[in-house]
Amino acid sequence: MADQQKMTLGRRSFLGAAGSLAATPLLDAGLSPALAQSTSTAGSSASALGRRKLGSLEVSSVGLGVQNMSRTYQTTIPNRAEMIGIIRAAHERGVTFYDAAEAYGPHEVERILGEGVQPFRNQIVVASKFGWNIDLETGKRLPELNSRPEHVKLAVEGMLKRLRTDHIDLLYQHRVDPQVPIEDVAGAVKELVAQGKVLHWGLSEMGLNTVRRAHAELPLTAVQNEYSMLWRGPEEAVIPLCEELGIGFVPWSPLGVGFLTGAIDERTRFAEGDIRGVEARFSSENVPNNLALVALVKTWADRKKATPAQIALAWLMAQKPWIVPIPGTTQMAHMLANIGAASIHFEPDEVAELNKAVAAIQINGARLPDQVLVFSGVEAPPRT
Incomplete structure (x- = not known):
């Protein structure tokens, strides 16, 4: 049965189910102080949320993340x-950074985001992505x-129409x-920049060279x-390279596809089409070991009077001042909790x-199935 699931996963299931699934669990009935603050007046919440720089782009x-706003699983x-x-x-409440892609839906998420942000389009940063082979x-x-x-x-012309805009802030x-x-890709984007249709650009899950x-x-x-407490691979080379070149870093799946919120335990069974059902790190053999990380996050949530999700997001922001997480959700309460993470402060000690406690926990199981991982860390061919 497991082999059959792997065969049927493919790229479609990955794009439909992965990435922005951080908001699946129910929140605790009691609101943390950070969540209570995030539900206060819009002005004070906007101030508390703060701003960061991705290169020269302020967000x-x-x-x-709006990936699942057209379909969850x-x-x-x-x-x-x-x-x-x-949206x-x-x-x-101060959010100015919205992340979409033509592959989400496909196309439909961009339409939803375009309608949602239309009243304040020029006050925010809209990011979208190209690259999958989509008609x-x-x-x-x-x-x-x-x-x-x-x-x-x-x-990009299609993105502009669906997003109801004349430019994409980050492509x-x-x-x-x-x-x-990649030089040919950059050349195309450079033309779009010259036309004012794209303002900034970036890469996702790419090779270092x-x-x-x-x-x-x-x-x-x-x-x-x-990138999250659950998957820290970028710390080895990607984040140092970003620091060297002055490039911002945006973690997708910052809550470990819901794992870091406490949504998954030994009894969890995943619905058909849920990519976590074929991820080795969430298998019945590996989850008991990996739950040590969830226990750690919950301990810190108690210590900081926050939710586990807020601790996981605040941890990411504490790593570098140019890291900006984009937790996805389809539930209002989860969005409010997630942005409350900006109010969680960690002293250097x-x-x-x-960090020492997180590093001491060995996570068992690969982060994605092999047929999905094959698209990550790829180097573009040389220019002839």
């Missing part, structure tokens, strides 16, 4: 009006990737196309990789203590 210290379709309400409530008109998923320059330009290549030199080549061609504003 709120916590963003909002394979069967649940969120209420569109409620999703727009969350607008986030803005009222420009129908949104049908086609095999492999597509970052051919002419396709990129047409894909990422979603995954590196192994058939297209590709970062250097892309940055040399057209300076990168941000890179986006999975607390950061050192928590």
Whole structure:
């Protein structure tokens, strides 16, 4: 049965289910002080949320991932009006950074975000992504990737229409196309920048040499990789490279696809289409060991009078001042809790203590199935 699930997962399930699933658990009935603060007046909440820099681009210290606002997993379709309400409530509370992609939906998430932010479009930063091979008109998923320059330009035209805007603030290549030199991709983006259709650009889950080549061609504003207490891989080389080059870092899945909130335990069974059901780190063999990390987060939540999600997000922000998490949600209460993380403060000795405790916990199991991981860490081919 497990092998059959792996065979049926594929790229479609990954894009539909992974990345922004941080908001699946129910919150505790009692509100933490940080959450209570986030539900106060919009003005004071905006001030508490604060701002950070991704390169030269200023954004709120916590963003909002909207990936699942068109469909969570394979069967649940969120209420569109409620999703727009969350987007607008986030803005009222100081969120200025919204993360989408043409692949989410596909296309539909950009439409929802475009409608949601229309009243305040020029007050915020909208990020979206190209790179999967998606039919420009129908949104049908086609095999492999597509970052051919002419396709990129047409894909951005579609994004602009769906997002109801004349520019994209931050445009990422979603995954590196192994058939297209990154210099050619950068060249296409450079033309879009010259036309005012794109203001900044970035890469996601890319190879390290590709970062250097892309940055040399057209300076990168941000890179986006999975990063959380549960998956700390970027600490080895990606984050140091960002620091060297002055590139911001945006962690996707900052709550470990819900794990760090306490939503998953030994009894959890995942719905069909939920990518976590085929991730080794959430298998029945590995979850008991990995729950030591959840216990640690809960201990710190008690200590700081916060929720586990707030601790996980605040930990990320404590690592570097240019790290901006983008937790995703389809529930208002979770959005409010997530932005409350900006009010959690760690003293330097607390950061050192928590980092040491996190590092001492060995997480068992790969972060993604092999057929999904194959798209990460890819180097673009050389320019001939």
